[in-house]
Amino acid sequence: MHFTTLASGSSGNAILVGEDNRHLLVDCGISGKSLLHNLSQLNIQCSEIEGIVVTHEHVDHIRGVGVLARKLKIPVYATTGLWEAMGPSLGKIAENQCIEVRDSFFCAGLEVLLYPTSHDSRESYGLKVSRPKRQAKGGQSIGIATDSGRITAEMHQHLKGCDGFVVEANYDEERLRLGSYPAYLKKRISGHYGHLENKQLAVGLSEWIEANTQRVVLAHLSEENNTPKIALSTVLRILKELNISEKCPDIQVQVAPRHTPHELIVLKE
Ligand SMILES: [Zn+2]
Ligand SMILES: [Zn+2]
Numbered sequence: 628m629h630f631t632t633l634a635s636g637s638s639g640n641a642i643l644v645g646e647d648n649r650h651l652l653v654d655c656g657i658s659g660k661s662l663l664h665n666l667s668q669l670n671i672q673c674s675e676i677e678g679i680v681v682t683h684e685h686v687d688h689i690r691g692v693g694v695l696a697r698k699l700k701i702p703v704y705a706t707t708g709l710w711e712a713m714g715p716s717l718g719k720i721a722e723n724q725c726i727e728v729r730d731s732f733f734c735a736g737l738e739v740l741l742y743p744t745s746h747d748s749r750e751s752y753g754l755k756v757s758r759p760k761r762q763a764k765g766g767q768s769i770g771i772a773t774d775s776g777r778i779t780a781e782m783h784q785h786l787k788g789c790d791g792f793v794v795e796a797n798y799d800e801e802r803l804r805l806g807s808y809p810a811y812l813k814k815r816i817s818g819h820y821g822h823l824e825n826k827q828l829a830v831g832l833s834e835w836i837e838a839n840t841q842r843v844v845l846a847h848l849s850e851e852n853n854t855p856k857i858a859l860s861t862v863l864r865i866l867k868e869l870n871i872s873e874k875c876p877d878i879q880v881q882v883a884p885r886h887t888p889h890e891l892i893v894l895k896e
Pocket of ligand 2 (some may be wrong): 847
């Protein structure tokens, strides 16, 4: 399996997951045009994208969904509640491309499992995208968790032992506290329905990493209340303090760029 981020942060999020030449998108919060440009930078043909899964209706996750669905003629997968919340902002999409899903379904040959996160949208979900065991190949899975104010029981349940992760390290507690955001916004971000703090994420992640875990991408960093350097050093420090390197010595942790794609990460078999 492979995965990467195509854009990350409050200016727009999109994640690509796939295997060989079949892929799905998780969210498209940048314009359709920017998404196609970023895909071409990775040498991925847009005709190989088989669907878009939407995690929640905030604009940084759906900005380009409608345009892309119409252009590529691909299905959009979302729960009934999310269709109600975001439907009007997507513009017209052919009925047979609007797919209502519940907790799991298949797209691009991969199983997509949705689990709820804790966020101030109508509904919001994290994902586990898995390749079932096949003849010579074992199973693999990518865990995705962004836009959550806290680490939830469902995250522990579904993300433990994933091979790759895209997880939110939104803000640094100290920077948010001392920063210029108004008090109500600080409260929203750090509240139970806001976003994950670097240390908070690191402690959760330490429980999900297993010996098979290869790669972690830190995503959805705040431009104002975090920096790639702070996020990475905080997460690495905590993983070290919790002896994660003993369990998983070769794990690589990287930060998703804001406007450009991360390199395509191909998991080893
Ligand atoms: Zn959100
Ligand atoms: Zn977001």
